[in-house]
Amino acid sequence: MWLVVDLVLVGIFAVIGRLSHYGTLTAGGWWTTAWPFLAGTLVAWAALTATRRAPAAFTSGIVVWIGALVGGMLLRHASGQGTATSFVVVATLVLGALLVLPRVVPRVGARVRR
Template identity: 80%
Template structure:
């Protein structure tokens, strides 16, 4: 399930980027932006599976975040797309939020409500 969630959220990242820079969204434009980060996400998942990490763990979210970001930036550079510093900063923050925060939320919701202590 987390693989699908991660890929969808990386896709959302590409939609947000396309809309914020171009004001419109086309399938080809979305794909141009998304594919490097999707490949980076899949590479990170290969690492998670090989290391037998729990996909829902917050640390796994960090692995996916770093993989999506690093893989995405390397592939963008190799394919002639931009990797300007402001883009790297924004991508770092947005991908971090999209790929790590849901796992933090899932972790806390799995614990259930905490009992209140009476003093």
């Protein structure tokens, strides 16, 4: 389940980025922005699967966040897309929020209810 959620959230990250920088959204523009981060997400999930253990949701969120970010930036750089420092900082924060917070909030809520 989390794999699908992560891919959707990374896709949303690309939508937000395209709209905030270009004011419009096309399928091609979205794909140009999204594919490096989607690939990084899939590599992170492959690494999680290779461990053959189901990590805690929080741990998997951290692994996917780092994979999406580092893999995405490396692929963006390799494909001639920008990796300005400000973009790296924003991507770090937004991807972290999108990929880790959904895993943490339900746990914190459950603890508060107890």
